[in-house]
Amino acid sequence: MRAQFVLSEIGVGLRRNLTMTFAVVVSVALSLALFGGSLMMSDQVSKMKDYWYDKVNVSIYLCSKGDAETFTKCAKGAVTEAQKTAIKADLDKMSGLVEKVSYESSDEAYKHYQDQFKGTPMASSITPDQLQESYRVKLKDPSKYKVIATAFAGRDGVQSVQDQRGILENLFALLNGMKVAALYVMALMLIIALMLIVNTVRVSAFSRRRETGIMRLVGASSFYIQTPFIMEAAVAGLIGGLLACGLLGAGRYFTVDHGLMLHEKLNLIHFIGWGEVVSKFPLVLAISVLMPAIAASFVLRKYLRV
Amino acid sequence: MIRFDNVSKSYPRQSHPALRDISLEIEKGEFIFLVGSSGSGKSTFMRLILREERASHGTVHVLGKDLARMSNWKVPQMRRQLGTVFQDFRLLPNKTVAENVAFAQEVIGKPKGEIRKAVPQVLDLVGLGGKEDRMPGELSGGEQQRVAIARAFVNRPMLLIADEPTGNLDPQTSVGIMKLLDRINRTGTTVIMATHDQQIVDQMRKRVIELEKGRLVRDQSRGVYGYQH
Numbered sequence: 001m002r003a004q005f006v007l008s009e010i011g012v013g014l015r016r017n018l019t020m021t022f023a024v025v026v027s028v029a030l031s032l033a034l035f036g037g038s039l040m041m042s043d044q045v046s047k048m049k050d051y052w053y054d055k056v057n058v059s060i061y062l063c064s065k066g067d068a069e070t071f072t073k074c075a076k077g078a079v080t081e082a083q084k085t086a087i088k089a090d091l092d093k094m095s096g097l098v099e100k101v102s103y104e105s106s107d108e109a110y111k112h113y114q115d116q117f118k119g120t121p122m123a124s125s126i127t128p129d130q131l132q133e134s135y136r137v138k139l140k141d142p143s144k145y146k147v148i149a150t151a152f153a154g155r156d157g158v159q160s161v162q163d164q165r166g167i168l169e170n171l172f173a174l175l176n177g178m179k180v181a182a183l184y185v186m187a188l189m190l191i192i193a194l195m196l197i198v199n200t201v202r203v204s205a206f207s208r209r210r211e212t213g214i215m216r217l218v219g220a221s222s223f224y225i226q227t228p229f230i231m232e233a234a235v236a237g238l239i240g241g242l243l244a245c246g247l248l249g250a251g252r253y254f255t256v257d258h259g260l261m262l263h264e265k266l267n268l269i270h271f272i273g274w275g276e277v278v279s280k281f282p283l284v285l286a287i288s289v290l291m292p293a294i295a296a297s298f299v300l301r302k303y304l305r306v
Numbered sequence: 307m308i309r310f311d312n313v314s315k316s317y318p319r320q321s322h323p324a325l326r327d328i329s330l331e332i333e334k335g336e337f338i339f340l341v342g343s344s345g346s347g348k349s350t351f352m353r354l355i356l357r358e359e360r361a362s363h364g365t366v367h368v369l370g371k372d373l374a375r376m377s378n379w380k381v382p383q384m385r386r387q388l389g390t391v392f393q394d395f396r397l398l399p400n401k402t403v404a405e406n407v408a409f410a411q412e413v414i415g416k417p418k419g420e421i422r423k424a425v426p427q428v429l430d431l432v433g434l435g436g437k438e439d440r441m442p443g444e445l446s447g448g449e450q451q452r453v454a455i456a457r458a459f460v461n462r463p464m465l466l467i468a469d470e471p472t473g474n475l476d477p478q479t480s481v482g483i484m485k486l487l488d489r490i491n492r493t494g495t496t497v498i499m500a501t502h503d504q505q506i507v508d509q510m511r512k513r514v515i516e517l518e519k520g521r522l523v524r525d526q527s528r529g530v531y532g533y534q535h
Binding site: 213 | 388
């Protein structure tokens with residue numbers, strides 16, 4: 001088979017069917033951009049999980065003087081030295097579960113607070129004795145938080161047990177929800193793309209039925225007859241795939257680096273790098289070529305029988 | 307070359323079969339006229355040989371092969387040894403005469419050098435030497451049919467199937483086409499021609515196969531057209 005002959009056929013076919021080709025390109029581009037976007041979103045979530053789960057602790061806040069009125073658990077007043085030693089001793093006994101325990105005094109908590117809200121009115125609104133002393137417990141397995149909670153919540157001198165992971169979980173649930181939503185929209189777009197491809201190939205096969213009829217009669221193989229149509233769909237798909245890659249790159253560029261500048265506004269979040277963006281390209285491109293090609297060959301099996 | 311053994315063909319949703327219990331044999335080098343009124347089964351007969359349809363009952367052998375047992379991917383190979391010509395020429399309007407003929411060779415992957423040699427040769431044979439670069443629209447009906455015959459013959463098929471090749475042509479032009487088909491037949495190619503043209507059949511005195519309502523009613527060597535329509 002001569003490549004030049006096939007290539008010219010593809011060019012003619014795509015131009016003859018320009019509006020349909022355009023529709024295919026756009027729908028493939030959008031569906032695959034959503035697909036790549038949701039892949040990037042999962043990367044983002046797991047990257048944040050890796051980063052934050054390493055940092056988060058279970059905090060056991062101890063009663064301070066000021067808590068006596070607001071927390072019934074602290075009605076007996078501030079935590080005593082004896083209670084503190086008992087808590088520390090119990091934590092040390094749970095060495096199978098606990099990786100590290102550190103103590104944060106009110107003064108240290110105050111210092112952290114001041115650092116975090118430097119220059120805002122919040123900084124001067126609080127005094128050291130309003131902040132609780134606490135034990136910061138780092139767990140070997142962050143999901144075993146319940147064990148610590150049941151063991152220490154309600155104990156004398158303990159104001160509350162807080163799992164910082166819970167706060168993050170809400171954020172991750174939100175991001176995951178966005179990912180799932182993107183996948184649903186993608187599935188819908190993909191169906192539209194497939195239907196457009198099927199229709200485009202059908203129109204294309206119909207408009208060239210004279211040629212294909214003659215090809216059949218002189219004994220061209222069905223592979224030879226079908227290849228231009230399949231390639232046509234694949235080329236349109238590839239253009240869509242390249243656009244999708246462009247959209248993914250632009251998406252990261254305008255949300256993270258420039259435009260929205262999220263990397264400056266949300267400097268606590270570690271965003272995925274360009275490597276992770278580019279690593280989605282091969283899969284996106286492969287799908288963009290294979291999906292239309294396979295769809296086309298199924299259609300042609302019906303419309304270009306030997 | 308071609309053998310029909312008790313061949314019947316019925317199409318779905320049609321009460322009467324298109325062909326009923328046809329048995330006949332066509333030898334290499336024969337010239338056959340296939341006659342019969344419209345709907346007598348001529349087209350089905352030809353479609354069975356080209357394996358565009360399969361027989362409902364019985365077996366069709368073409369070039370020694372049982373078409374019922376031939377797998378789909380081998381069909382194109384078989385068709386390369388058959389040439390086909392139609393009443394409506396079926397040329398590609400946006401290709402020149404030479405390109406139309408070359409198309410039949412390109413799509414089966416013949417090398418370019420061979421095509422460049424074969425196309426002028428076959429155009430000379432059909433009497434269109436010098437008209438290589440004309441478009442089909444610029445040619446008369448007879449000339450267009452010659453292009454179609456050149457395309458059917460360029461791959462030197464064993465069998466040429468012509469479905470009313472003179473149906474759209476005036477009598478004088480038809481005679482020219484018949485002379486051409488006769489010449490092709492003399493090169494050893496078997497020719498099967500379906501026709502309604504009484505004059506041609508009577509003149510040529512070749513074997514005549516007549517179908518009526520799907521039945522073989524006459525198979526006569528050196529026959530005449532024979533029935534009034």
